Amino acid sequence: MDEKPRRRQARGERRISQLLQAAATVFCTVGYTASSTNAIAREAGVSPGTLYQFFPNKEAIAVELGSQLVQAMESAHGRVFTEENARLPLDEMIDAVCDPFIEFNTANPAFLALIKGPDAPGKVAEDHDELHAGLQQSIADLIGIRQPALTGLERHLIAEMSFAMFKAGVDLMVQSGKEADKAAYTRELKGMLYRYLAPYVGTGAVPVASP
Template identity: 55%
Template structure:
């Protein structure tokens, strides 16, 4: 007698649906965040609106509100994702190096990675360094900056062995200040001019750090 084939239960047939809905939701969120990044870069955070973000994403404001209650929530989600990626990146870019590593080589490696990240995500600079960023993002950025400073100090300790900790901290602050000023110029240009500014930034850091490293190695 042939075996009876059990009919799929309602639960088993329905199981893939939440996953499909979840995948569609993630794609829609990614679409909205990409649109928000474009709007924030163009107009700044304060002038941006949910209507402008929805229009850039090609959806209705009602669709946007299904995922985000307001502009601040969009900015926070975008900032969180970018800061997570930034933390992963600078863990590699600012790893300790052999003390014999030339300063120019260490700077080349670190600067190239940071510039690539910021050129890939120009909204990171717009959100993190704008005068009107939401409080939650400002707090997260302060924490990110403190951790970044520690990683720069670790790299500098490798390049400047024997330097007193207070001097290392001061030098790290200077390096980050130089980098931030150079980054603003780099993001304001494109093509060959951008590359020229990248090289100028590297040259500035090299000329600042090489005499310090030479003094420590002599």
């Protein structure tokens, strides 16, 4: 590839990143429904015409932003839901599983702003639903490692309840946006999860069964 096309491609990628960051700010500030391409262009410091060179409308911007955020969260998925983490003492397991997702959601409030929008693009909702189902299944698998005697239905119910608690806690953190509140909500969220899960999966480390 010639040097000039490479430079044009790099400039285009930087401009797309700039527009997506601006869109994330606008979506968080006014919500997806009230946002507009003009507002996103203003936030990015470019003309609407420049924006339209890369995205035909607000929906296309939301779909691309949502796709990148889902991919970023999925990249944490494999690092978190491991058998090694499942066998940790319960408090350490909760830390290992919750901390990466708390950091991601509080660093990317646009993720919740998008999926909570009543008219968010269908592709964003579909990707989120698929991610949601995968996360919930992974939680159920962790629970199964810690307590194999639980039935599949019991594991999924406990996973569903645990995930609902987590989402409620993270929603409070994102709405607040304050670091002091984040620390307090994190402490309360982890305590709630610990008290809920302890009777089902125990509190100590789970040894690997002998062959």
